[in-house]
Amino acid sequence: MTHAPGRLSQGAPVAVIDIGSNSVRLVVYEGLNRALTPVFNEKALCGLGREVLSTGRLPQDAVDRAFAALKRFRALCDAMQVGEVHALATAAARDAQNGPAFIAECEAICGTRIELLTGKREAELAAYGIVAGVHAPDGIVGDLGGGSLELVDVKAGSVGTGVTLPLGGLALQDRSSRSTRKAEKIVRDTIPEAQVLEGLAGRTFYAVGGTWRALARLHMFTKGYPLHVMHGYVIPAREALDFTRIVHRADTEALAHIDVISDARRPLLAYGALVLENIVRQGRPSEVVISALGVREGLLYSLLPEAERAGDPLLIAAAEMNVLRSRSPLHGEELVAWTDGFFASAPVLEEAEEERRLRRAACLLADVGWRAHPDYRGEQSLNMIAHAAFAGIDHPGRAYVALSVYFRHVGLGADESDTRILELVTTGMLDRARILGATMRVAYVLSAAMPGILPRMPLKVRGDQLALSVPKQLVPLINERVQNRLRQLARLIGREPALEQYEEGAAD
Known part of the structure; x- marks a missing residue:
C-alpha cells in the first residue's frame, strides 16, 4: 500500500x-x-x-x-x-x-x-468491547441485536458468564405479530429469567447495539445535548425509564426529532425501548451508558497479547494523534513529563488518577490544531478533540481535555458564551482546565513547540513561589511575553512568579 x-x-x-x-x-x-x-x-x-x-x-x-x-x-x-x-x-x-x-x-x-457465535460467546465479546472502550467499567453489559439480547457482568477487566434471551428487536416484532402490547408482556415475562440483573443495582448498565444507539440519539437531540458523540453518552436511570415509556407507547413518527433516526431503524425503536425500560425497572442501575464499541471491537481486543490489553486506549490514541498532527511529537511527550513535575510540586493541584490521565492526554493533544489559522486554532482544536473517535473517556473528560487545549490557544480572557461544551464540566473541572491551559501557554512560548527545551527548564512550586528554573545558556529565551504568562499562571494558583538561573551540570 x-x-x-x-x-x-x-x-x-x-x-x-x-x-x-x-x-x-x-x-x-x-x-x-x-x-x-x-x-x-x-x-x-x-x-x-x-x-x-x-x-x-x-x-x-x-x-x-x-x-x-x-x-x-x-x-x-x-x-x-x-x-x-x-x-x-x-x-x-x-x-x-x-x-x-x-x-x-x-x-x-x-x-x-x-x-x-454461541450466546455465551456473543455475550463475552460484547463485554470485551466494553472493557476495550470504557475506562475501569463496573456494571452489566447488554448487547441488543435483532435476534437476541446478551447480558453479562463486567468489572474492570473481569468478565462474568453471559446469558442470552430471545428479546432482539426483530425477534420481538416476529413473536408479537408486530403488537407492542403483546411484546410488552413477552419482555415482562422473560426479563426476570436474567438473574445477572440482580447484581446491577446502583451500578452502570452499558447499552450496546444499533437500536439502543438510535434510541439514545433521539434522547440526545430531544434534550438539545451539546456534544453529538454517542460513545459514553449517559442517561440517568430515572430519565431512561421516562423516555423509554414515551417511545414505546407513542406513535414513533410523531416523536420530536424522529428525523435523526433512519427510516429503516424506526420500526425497532419501540421494541428496544420496551427491553431497556424493563431492564432499568428490574435491575435499578444508577445510569445507562451508551457504547459504540461492542462485539466487533471485543473480538479484536481478545486477539491482543495480554500486555497490550493493559494499555490505556485514551493515552494511546492521544499519542497517535500527537504523531500525526503535532509539529514535534517528542515535544508533546516532554510536555507530559514537564507538567507531571509541576503538578506534583503543588499541593493545590493534587490529582486523582483520572485527572492525571486526562491531563496527560491533553498534553499529547495540545498542538494538534497548529495548522489552522491563528484566530481559529482554539476552536478547531476544541472541535477536533471533543469529537474524536476516542475510547476510554467519558463526555465530561472530553470536554475537560478539549477546553484545556482551547485555553492554551485563546488565553483565559476569551469570550466563552458560545462554547456550549462548558455545560458538560463542573466548576472544579473548568478551573483545572484553565490552569492546565495557562501552563501550556507558558510551555509553548518558552519552547516554540520544539523538543529539548522544557526538560532544561523545570517549573515547580516552592513555598509561596512558582519558580521557573532557566539555565544560563537559555536566558535569552526569557522576555516580557514569557514573564506575563508565568505571572498569569502564578496568579491562578495563588503564588508569586520567580525566575531562577542555574548552571547546567551543577548539583540541583
Whole structure:
C-alpha cells in the first residue's frame, strides 16, 4: 500500500464482517492495536432474523441482500489491501434451519471462516468491547441485536458468564405479530429469567447495539445535548425509564426529532425501548451508558497479547494523534513529563488518577490544531478533540481535555458564551482546565513547540513561589511575553512568579 502521511504504519488493515440478525456490517480498522481506529464502516440492513422464530428459516430476500452485501465487502477488503478478515455471525444464523447452508455460502463469498457465535460467546465479546472502550467499567453489559439480547457482568477487566434471551428487536416484532402490547408482556415475562440483573443495582448498565444507539440519539437531540458523540453518552436511570415509556407507547413518527433516526431503524425503536425500560425497572442501575464499541471491537481486543490489553486506549490514541498532527511529537511527550513535575510540586493541584490521565492526554493533544489559522486554532482544536473517535473517556473528560487545549490557544480572557461544551464540566473541572491551559501557554512560548527545551527548564512550586528554573545558556529565551504568562499562571494558583538561573551540570 502507498504510504499515506495521514495514516500510521501499523501493518495491513484488519477487517471484521459482522453478520447480524438485522444488519450485515463491514468495519475496516487501521491496524490491530489497543486504540482501534476505523478507516471504513458500512452496513446493509438485511433483516435476516425477522421471521426466524415464526418460520424457523432465514427469509430468502434477506439472504439475497446479505450475499450481495458480502460480495461488495469482499471486493472492498481486496481494494483496501486488508491483511486479516475476521467474520462472525449471530442469533439469526445460529437459530435458523437453513443457517448452516447460509453460513457455508457466506464463507465461500468472504473467503474466510465465519465464527458462528454461541450466546455465551456473543455475550463475552460484547463485554470485551466494553472493557476495550470504557475506562475501569463496573456494571452489566447488554448487547441488543435483532435476534437476541446478551447480558453479562463486567468489572474492570473481569468478565462474568453471559446469558442470552430471545428479546432482539426483530425477534420481538416476529413473536408479537408486530403488537407492542403483546411484546410488552413477552419482555415482562422473560426479563426476570436474567438473574445477572440482580447484581446491577446502583451500578452502570452499558447499552450496546444499533437500536439502543438510535434510541439514545433521539434522547440526545430531544434534550438539545451539546456534544453529538454517542460513545459514553449517559442517561440517568430515572430519565431512561421516562423516555423509554414515551417511545414505546407513542406513535414513533410523531416523536420530536424522529428525523435523526433512519427510516429503516424506526420500526425497532419501540421494541428496544420496551427491553431497556424493563431492564432499568428490574435491575435499578444508577445510569445507562451508551457504547459504540461492542462485539466487533471485543473480538479484536481478545486477539491482543495480554500486555497490550493493559494499555490505556485514551493515552494511546492521544499519542497517535500527537504523531500525526503535532509539529514535534517528542515535544508533546516532554510536555507530559514537564507538567507531571509541576503538578506534583503543588499541593493545590493534587490529582486523582483520572485527572492525571486526562491531563496527560491533553498534553499529547495540545498542538494538534497548529495548522489552522491563528484566530481559529482554539476552536478547531476544541472541535477536533471533543469529537474524536476516542475510547476510554467519558463526555465530561472530553470536554475537560478539549477546553484545556482551547485555553492554551485563546488565553483565559476569551469570550466563552458560545462554547456550549462548558455545560458538560463542573466548576472544579473548568478551573483545572484553565490552569492546565495557562501552563501550556507558558510551555509553548518558552519552547516554540520544539523538543529539548522544557526538560532544561523545570517549573515547580516552592513555598509561596512558582519558580521557573532557566539555565544560563537559555536566558535569552526569557522576555516580557514569557514573564506575563508565568505571572498569569502564578496568579491562578495563588503564588508569586520567580525566575531562577542555574548552571547546567551543577548539583540541583
